Amino acid sequence: MQMWQGKHFSITDPKDVRTVIYQINETEKEFLKDSPKYTVQRLDFTEEMRGDVTRKTFYVDNPSEKEDQLVILSFGKDRVVVNTAILNGDRIFITKKPLPLKYNSLYSEEEIELKDFKYTPNLKRPICIIDPETTEEVKPKLYFDEKTNEVKGKCKLKPYKSYFAFEIRDKKDD
Numbered sequence: 001m002q003m004w005q006g007k008h009f010s011i012t013d014p015k016d017v018r019t020v021i022y023q024i025n026e027t028e029k030e031f032l033k034d035s036p037k038y039t040v041q042r043l044d045f046t047e048e049m050r051g052d053v054t055r056k057t058f059y060v061d062n063p064s065e066k067e068d069q070l071v072i073l074s075f076g077k078d079r080v081v082v083n084t085a086i087l088n089g090d091r092i093f094i095t096k097k098p099l100p101l102k103y104n105s106l107y108s109e110e111e112i113e114l115k116d117f118k119y120t121p122n123l124k125r126p127i128c129i130i131d132p133e134t135t136e137e138v139k140p141k142l143y144f145d146e147k148t149n150e151v152k153g154k155c156k157l158k159p160y161k162s163y164f165a166f167e168i169r170d171k172k173d174d
Contacts, residue, residue: 007060015052018135024069038168039124106163127167
């Protein structure tokens, strides 16, 4: 029988706020030469309505033995609050020292296609684009770039719509 190993924690979202959390993973050394140094993975969660607030329980399926870095994105009506945290043992600590996180708002009056962001060999990516209205990810279409011999992704963004994008970078890339 297979044992499930993981951790979970809960937060409470006020009315009109939707929080999503991503785990930051460092790419394995054997793939590091031709891959992004960091990748992001959205945490699964369950929701429970409690009056005007929503209690969300987030699940970290593969916690590290030391600590896990998290990006916490709370989407409100016209803004996004970005926090970083450390999951260490059974405790979460909001970090005082920010991670090298680059984020931006994307908007165009024409349909655009973002492409050429690299994936690791196990198909993890360093960048994430989110629809702030639904907090759902814009799913990239994967393709194989024969010139560079790499798996890459591209996303189509709808016109007259805002998106939130973030990427984890190495400090020396800033």
